[in-house]
Amino acid sequence: MRLYGKILCLLGMLAAFPAFSEDYVITSNRKADGSDKFAGLAAGNFTSNIPIPEGGLTAEDNLTVEGFYDIARGTNVSVNTFHYISSGVYGNAFSFYGNYSGMPVGPIVIQAREAIFEVQYNNQPNDFGQVYNPDNDDIRPVPSFNVNAESVELKIAKLETGTVNIGQSYIKDPVLSLTLSAYDDNTPSYYKFSAISLYYGSADQTGTVTINKGATVDSGSFNTSGSGDGLTYKYTTALNIAGGTLNIGSFSYHRAGDNFTLTHSNGGTLGATQSYLVLGLNGKEGVFNYVVDGLARFNTNGNSIEIQNGVNLMKGSNGASVEVVGGGSMTFACDVSAIDGTISVKDGSTLKLSSWAGNASAVEIGAGSLVSVAGDIALDSSSSIVISVDGADSFGKLSSGGAFVGDDFGKLTFVVDGKAFESGNSLEISLEELVSGSGIDWSKFNIDSNVDFSLGSNSITFVVPEPSHVAFALGALALAFVAYRRRK
Secondary structure (H helix, E strand, O other): OHHHHHHHHHHHHHHHOOOOOOEEEEEEOOOOOOOOEEOOOOOOOEEEOOOOOOOOOOOOOEEEEEOOOEEEOOOEEEOOEEEEEEOOOOOOOOEEEOOOOOOOOOOEEEEEOEEEEEEEOOOOOOOOOOOOOOOOOOEEEOOEEEEEOOOEEEEEOEEEOOEEEEOOOOOOOOEEEEEEOOOEOOEOEEEEEOEEEEEEOOOOEEEEEEEEOOEEEEEEEEEEEEOOOOOOOOEEEEEEEEEOEEEEEEEEEOOOOOEEEEEEEOOOEEEEOOOEEEEOOOOOOOEEEEEEEEEEEEEOOOOEEEEOOOOEEEEEEEEEEEEEEOOOEEEEOOOOOOOOOEEEEOOOOEEEEOOOOOOOOEEEEOOOOEEEEOOOEEOOOOOEEEEEEEEOOEEOEEEEEEEEEOOOOEEEEEEEOHHHHOOOOEEEEEHHHHEEEEOOOHHHEEEEEOOEEEEOOOEEEEEOOOHHHHHHHHHHHHHHHHHHHHHO
16 A cells, blocks of 8 residues: 555656657758748658657647748647748748648648747849758748638737738638637737738638637737729628737728628727727728627727728627727717617726617716717616716716707616715715716606715715614624524
8 A cells, every 4th residue: 555655646746747848840851942831740741850759749849840931721730839930932921821732631720839930031032143042041030921721720829920911912712711819728829910911812702810719919900902903803801809809000991892890709809009090991982890799898008999980880699798998089980779788988988979879788887987979868768877986086977969868768877986985974976077968857867876875956965874874784784694593
């Protein structure tokens, strides 16, 4: 029994140590011309400094790939660090490539805790005497890489690189897609790009970018462009913020005739990293659908976001709720009748609506935040407005550029924080500061609060609960606890 215990202890100690790792370097068999495509570890078109195990590499191993230009369809790699050095024979970049005979069929999946994309710089032959040098030691980060494949998924905990081009003028594949995911269920991912650009050629094409839960993407811009005529060819663009976070500085809709659908779902976040982020058609012909499926979060980061008039705001199968955070300004210049869930404005942010969101189940306005409506606010008995109060100068506000309309204004709830009473036992706020607009009849509101209040002709006063009331409540709670213990 003692020996058995010692064995178990030894096995436990061994399990506590991380798995052994190796540094693999694989080199293309055609490094001399640099034109071959890396197609995964089963392809066999390479030499390795260490023999590849029959079971493949582990998630602790590091892999460097050199002498290839493109990464072919069907490639599936899962390692600790993935270091790809493009030969540069076709330029200072590389491509995830789909249309290539003789290579496996299937998606490209790269999973790594860190990925490094580099290129043998200025290694492309030209008419001015430059020749391809397989031993070029001027290795630099790639300025860009191309997604020219039907399905590319990156599960990389950290990747910082240049521009991502989805499609090229010479690519006529009907479907091109890039999915950015977390490394795994327990490890988030961070991607930083100079830009994400969907570039269409002279063919009917669909380009898709998906950002899954656990992935954060910082990109200087997101744009569509190309060499083809969007009114002659059918271009379809899909941007899916599927639980992840997309932070961008600018958005450009370049291709007239493009059918653009942005689906914002699963609590995903769209963030602005520059002063004014505008989403829309930019005056061009085309279709822009913005689908909110469940909760869509907008993080202004102290900046401004606008969804232009002409954008079709739609709800998905899980309804449509909106949350605005970050202390900046969010504008819906489009129709917002599709929002049927909760609208929540926090962090001292401002939400500007061209029309009232009458189908929303509730509008919640955090302390220091503002909801401003250009026109009338039409309310009924099912309406619900929640305003938070943190102090005499910190409370939510609702403003109408028109009138409050309706026979019954529904429920108006004030949520008062305890710190609102730090300077006294009561807090008085002007009604006009809380809710402004013409035609306000306060008797039409069903007013409620988490603290006692009294409504005057021009103000509302919130009162801290009397000590006797608190003592009574605590006493009742204690009696209930004693009765519960006796029943036990």
